[in-house]
Amino acid sequence: xxxxxxxxxxxxxxxxxxxxxxxxxxxxxxxxxxxxxxxxxxxxxxxxxxxxxxxxxxxxxxxxxxxxxxxxxxxxxxxxxxxxxxxxxxxxxxxxxxxxxxxxxxxxxxxxxxxxxxxxxxxxxxxxxxxxxxxxxxxxxxxxxxxxxxxxxxxxxxxxxxxxxxxxxxxxxxxxxxxxxxxxxxxxxxxxxxxxxxxxxxxxxxxxxxxxxxxxxxxxxxxxxxxxxxxxxxxxxxxxxxxxxxxxxxxxxxxxxxxxxxxxxxxxxxxxxxxxxxxxxxxxxxxxxxxxxxxxxxxxxxxxxxxxxxxxxxxxxxxxxxxxxxxxxxxxxxxxxxxxxxxxxxxxxxxxxxxxxxxxxxxxxxxxxxxxxxxxxxxxxxxxxxxxxxxxxxxxxxxxxxxxxxxxxxxxxxxxxxxxxxxxxxxxxxxxxxxxxxxxxxxxxxxxxxxxxxxxxxxxxxxxxxxxxxxxxxxxxxxxxxxxxxxxxxxxxxxxxxxxxxxxxxxxxxxxxxxxxxxxxxxxxxxxxxx
Numbered sequence: 001x002x003x004x005x006x007x008x009x010x011x012x013x014x015x016x017x018x019x020x021x022x023x024x025x026x027x028x029x030x031x032x033x034x035x036x037x038x039x040x041x042x043x044x045x046x047x048x049x050x051x052x053x054x055x056x057x058x059x060x061x062x063x064x065x066x067x068x069x070x071x072x073x074x075x076x077x078x079x080x081x082x083x084x085x086x087x088x089x090x091x092x093x094x095x096x097x098x099x100x101x102x103x104x105x106x107x108x109x110x111x112x113x114x115x116x117x118x119x120x121x122x123x124x125x126x127x128x129x130x131x132x133x134x135x136x137x138x139x140x141x142x143x144x145x146x147x148x149x150x151x152x153x154x155x156x157x158x159x160x161x162x163x164x165x166x167x168x169x170x171x172x173x174x175x176x177x178x179x180x181x182x183x184x185x186x187x188x189x190x191x192x193x194x195x196x197x198x199x200x201x202x203x204x205x206x207x208x209x210x211x212x213x214x215x216x217x218x219x220x221x222x223x224x225x226x227x228x229x230x231x232x233x234x235x236x237x238x239x240x241x242x243x244x245x246x247x248x249x250x251x252x253x254x255x256x257x258x259x260x261x262x263x264x265x266x267x268x269x270x271x272x273x274x275x276x277x278x279x280x281x282x283x284x285x286x287x288x289x290x291x292x293x294x295x296x297x298x299x300x301x302x303x304x305x306x307x308x309x310x311x312x313x314x315x316x317x318x319x320x321x322x323x324x325x326x327x328x329x330x331x332x333x334x335x336x337x338x339x340x341x342x343x344x345x346x347x348x349x350x351x352x353x354x355x356x357x358x359x360x361x362x363x364x365x366x367x368x369x370x371x372x373x374x375x376x377x378x379x380x381x382x383x384x385x386x387x388x389x390x391x392x393x394x395x396x397x398x399x400x401x402x403x404x405x406x407x408x409x410x411x412x413x414x415x416x417x418x419x420x421x422x423x424x425x426x427x428x429x430x431x432x433x434x435x436x437x438x439x440x441x442x443x444x445x446x447x448x449x450x451x452x453x454x455x456x457x458x459x460x461x462x463x464x465x466x467x468x469x470x471x472x473x474x475x476x477x478x479x480x481x482x483x484x485x486x487x488x489x490x491x492x493x494x495x496x497x498x499x500x501x502x503x504x505x506x507x508x509x510x511x512x513x514x515x516x517x518x519x520x521x522x523x524x525x526x527x528x529x530x531x
Contacts, residue, residue: 007082007130009195019134022189023127024147026086029182030123031155033093033116034062050106056228056422058110063415064220065117066124068213070411071266073125074404075208082126083194089122090187094180101176114217123186124148128407142334145395145407146388150327153380153387157316209266212258219251220415227419231426268405271398277406279514280394281413283345286507287386288417292425293356293500294319294379296493297372304365304486311369318373319380326384334392341389341396342515346508348385353504355379360497365486425496432492437484 008019045055077085096119099112131144159175222244230241259265271277301307301315326348333340355378362371395406463469 007133007194009193012193016134019193020131022193023131023134024151026186026189027124027127027131027148028151028155028158029179029186030093030120030127031151032159032179032182033097033120034066034155053228053232054106054110057224058106058113060224060228060415060419061110061114061221062117062120063418064217064224065114066121067117067220067408067411067415068216069118069121070125071404071408072208072213073121074129074408075266076122077126077129081196082130083190083196086123086126086190086194087187089119089126090183090190093119093123094183097176097180097183101173141395142392143331145391146327146331149388149391150323150384153323153327153383154320157313157320161313161317209258209262212255212262212266215251215255215258219248219255222248222251224419227423231423231430267408268402271402271405271409274397276397277394279510280390280397281409283507283510284390284394284410285413285417285420286503287383287390288414289421289424290352290500290503290507291379291383291386292418292421293359293497294376296425296496297359297376300363300489300493301372304489305367315369315372315376318377319383322377322380322382323384326381327388330385330389334389341393342511344385344389345393346511348382348389349504349508349511351378351382351385353501353508355382356497356500356504360494360501363490363494363497365490428496428499429492432495433488436488436491 012019045052093116096112096116100109100116103109103112128144128148131147132141135143226241226244226248230245233241236242236245256269259267259269298312298316301312302309307315330344333344355375358375358378362375391407391410394410398406
């Protein structure tokens with residue numbers, strides 16, 4: 001099979017597999033900029049002396065940059081020479097990484113992260129379009145979507161491996177040297193893979209939707225601020241949260257109105273007229289929110305088991321292995337027969353259900369590394385069976401005239417789900433932690449013989465080690481407090497996992513009903529043979 005000559009250097013066009021691997025490397029390099037400090041946020045918090053919410057906002061600003069730029073990117077790629085376009089974007093990415101490396105201002109860092117998101121969208125969006133162009137027409141959409149969205153699922157842990165290695169040996173921002181090195185390699189790949197002068201004619205840039213870009217940026221920033229800081233300030237009891245929530249609603253309304261009145265909108269709102277697309281989009285938002293329960297496991301490993309960043313990330317590699325195997329399996333199944341898509345989704349949700357049940361049944365204060373390998377792996381396997389197939393469900397529900405709108409709206413859905421999970425898990429943990437701590441404290445009475453006996457054993461042990469009775473009593477109180485904290489967190493995690501079980505069952509039932517309704521409709525549409 002020969003490669004389309006639109007983008008690729010003719011001298012290497014026959015090496016399709018090598019070209020695909022090279023493009024995938026550049027795609028992963030772009031994604032790495034987005035996920036560069038997702039698993040080492042504690043180190044970033046310490047460096048800036050910031051609150052966790054501040055760093056979460058900086059991370060989400062990268063996503064706002066991606067989402068605002070992606071619709072423009074699918075159009076600007078046609079207006080520039082591809083190789084020069086990517087070289088400029090990669091060079092800008094290097095300069096932005098240098099800026100992030102040397103800045104000590106959190107505000108400047110957050111602004112830079114927004115522009116990192118913009119360059120990520122330019123490079124990743126370009127790679128998606130080029131990958132579509134080099135594959136056979138029947139496979140291009142499926143393979144391209146699986147490559148693109150499979151990398152999104154995996155890149156956080158892959159970059160986290162390098163990040164963990166860095167933070168164990170130097171300052172966390174040494175990670176930027178690795179990211180810059182990857183970008184330099186990507187520049188060399190672009191020189192090798194892409195040909196010059198891919199632009200047939202010059203197209204003016206004034207037709208681009210700059211107003212929509214600004215409106216969406218304003219909405220994204222305010223929406224992210226509302227959902228990240230809302231739980232901390234008790235939502236609408238705080239005047240700032242009320243203001244940002246109203247502002248986000250206003251800018252979203254203006255953005256949608258602006259898209260609706262444009263002749264050639266960046267986002268074709270006609271896509272929202274299709275009920276099948278809505279079902280897929282809601283399924284995506286649900287999946288991406290519920291899959292983030294894995295962060296509770298990583299938090300359990302760090303906070304209760306006391307693991308290092310390297311241990312946690314090495315465990316996460318089993319998750320990546322599950323994603324990779326399931327993504328490959330799902331790709332093969334869909335290429336064989338697209339009608340297998342509903343079966344894949346059901347299988348994925350059933351595995352996700354088992355994962356949540358396993359954690360609920362087995363979560364204790366002393367799980368080992370080998371104990372956690374299995375649930376971490378099956379969570380990745382379920383995610384690999386679900387993420388790209390859900391995207392395929394969404395995109396197959398839309399007519400061709402909507403263009404890349406399906407991918408863009410799905411990216412909006414992922415952004416919404418990520419923010420909802422941040423706010424939701426924060427609120428749930430605060431609520432249930434407080435509830436269980438109060439329950440434990442109320443049980444601490446002089447009549448609690450078990451607690452009194454255990455405390456007396458601690459004190460006697462400490463006295464036998466040379467502590468005086470007063471110090472032994474104080475240390476025992478601290479140990480009891482620590483135990484209460486651990487038990488409260490474990491009960492909180494188990495409660496959240498059982499809630500996830502109920503929600504996953506609801507998703508499975510929705511899929512079954514959706515399948516039955518579609519089968520009934522298809523039977524009714526079969527024309528009757530007139531005798």
